[in-house]
Amino acid sequence: MVTVLVLTGGGVAAVLILRRVRPSLYWMIIGGMAARIRVTWSYASVMDACGLSVPPSRARIVVARALRRELPANRPPKLLRLRKTRTGLVARIRLQLGQDAFDVMSAADRLRHSWRLHQVSVREVRSGVLELSMTGYDVLGKVHLPTRAERSTLRVPVAVRDDGVVHYRDFRKVPHSLTVGATESGKSVYQRGLVSELARQRVALVGIDCKGVELAPLARRFTAMADTPEVAAELLDALVEEMAERFQVIRAAQRISADTPDAEITSDIWGLPEKVRPVPIVVVIDEVAELLMIPSAAEKKRRERIITALIRLGQLARAAGIYLEICGQRFGSELGDGTTMLRAQLTGRVCHRVNDESSAKMAFGDIAPDALTAVLAIAPDQPGIAVAADSSGGWARIRAPRTTLRQAVAACATYADLTPDVPALAAFRPALPPAATDTDTATAPVPATA
Structure with a gap:
């Protein structure tokens, strides 16, 4: 039992250290998958809590009443796609009737807190379709350019x-x-x-x-x-x-x-x-x-x-x-x-x-x-x-x-x-000093005099 507790504690400590020292590696191994599950599981409830859902259509209400069933719940924007990236998640959603892109942009900070992410930004792809770019950690904390960054003339x-x-x-x-x-x-x-x-x-x-x-x-x-x-x-x-x-x-x-x-x-x-x-x-x-x-x-x-x-x-x-x-x-x-x-x-x-x-x-x-x-x-x-x-x-x-x-x-x-x-x-053209060679000798320092 003691061995199990020690191993469990050591594993948790290793995860916490990895999250602090190498947040990008932690995100790729653990954090990204956990965040994806969290967003998928709570998507509808979070959207409704942030005021981004709309009442059901009149036809669905009439059918529910005619069949004496419970009224359908409010409808959030449809989640079209959710994928993990090197630094976060990217979700593409389709707005419901009567919704506007500004509504989602205004709620970006509330979505960030609800899903426990570092940042959420919203971009309009086309009419009625938005893309949510979510970063899982502070990308600007320690910056390294990707080795595969594209380069071309100018x-x-x-x-x-x-x-x-x-x-x-x-x-x-x-x-x-x-x-x-x-x-x-x-x-x-x-x-x-x-x-x-x-x-x-x-x-x-x-x-x-x-x-x-x-x-x-x-x-x-x-x-x-x-x-x-x-x-x-x-x-x-x-x-x-x-x-x-x-x-x-x-x-x-x-x-x-x-x-x-x-x-x-x-x-x-x-x-x-x-x-x-x-x-x-x-x-x-x-x-x-x-x-x-x-x-x-x-x-x-x-x-x-x-x-x-x-x-x-x-x-x-x-x-x-x-x-x-x-x-x-x-x-x-x-x-x-x-x-x-x-x-x-x-x-x-x-x-x-x-x-x-x-x-x-x-x-x-x-x-x-x-x-x-x-x-x-x-x-x-x-x-x-x-x-x-x-x-x-x-x-x-x-x-x-x-x-x-x-x-x-x-x-x-x-x-x-x-x-x-x-x-x-x-x-x-700037005047350049001659390049140093291995045969060059350094000048001995001159001691300061009182």
Whole structure:
């Protein structure tokens, strides 16, 4: 008897430890099956308790009365399918007559508590059919990108959403993006992860880092880099000229005539033959305020050059294969004229923890006002948690895997041979120190003197 109790107690302890240390493994082995049984068994009663059932039809009531039987119970939405995933459950339901998708969305939090799950989100598949994505544990607690995450040209995985789905940065669909976050909010980690993923592809990376400490260590994989506002102004002018030259290439390749096939007519670089297609360029700006703030009136002309170039790139550069990734702590009208016009061109938005509500409104006030509450709820002890949205109004909580500066430097050094040469940007190629060799000797430290 004692042996049985010891073995039982040890098994329970092992399960509890597994649930805390490796929640994903616990979910796949035990938690997922238990949750599936719990949802299936209590589906009708939970839906009725949450106010998501409708009275029986009039015909069923008439038949029940005619046969002197008990009146039928209220009808919940029909459960079409329930399947287990790597992080939770996915249920597809069909609404009853008179029900609306908003009713289920409003009851998502009540469903979460009733089924003892971490989160429930609702998505409309088609008219009358909804999909409930339920996560069984805190997916954003410890983030790891799946090894089988899909990667393609200018589409890279950068984070994991709170429903367990991988969040991708797709420059072809969302050409320009803005990342906002306070100090120690995880903004730099997100940026390192993005650069590390882009380093694997045949993409020209252009960096503007006026602090000189975030992008400078990654210089081996950058085609061009600027570390002062003066150099940044010249670099942006060169990018505008490169954009104009690429438009000429596209125009020369069109040659539209009556016998030109539709597949050969294009208005951007992606319709060009591969042998003449220019290499795509991703411009990463670490702290945009350092470019747009002017300490003196004498530097006003330089700022006008910078903001004009950025606006032109935001408006026109997508077709030329030039994309903007702008980061900053704030991005509002206090940075000067043209700031809001530039922000209007930045389709994608990622907002980490901010120090005030106005900073969150700068990111989402014009595209996803519903996301403001989620941004303001990010606690200081949750670095890396962010809210991602786009101009469609949809948004989701995400968290990027922790990428240290050493890991980002190693990735850029590994794929340094993929760095393309862009002749128009040759003058801004970063100067690199010689690579260390095994024969190099370390300099002896000099002792401090009193």
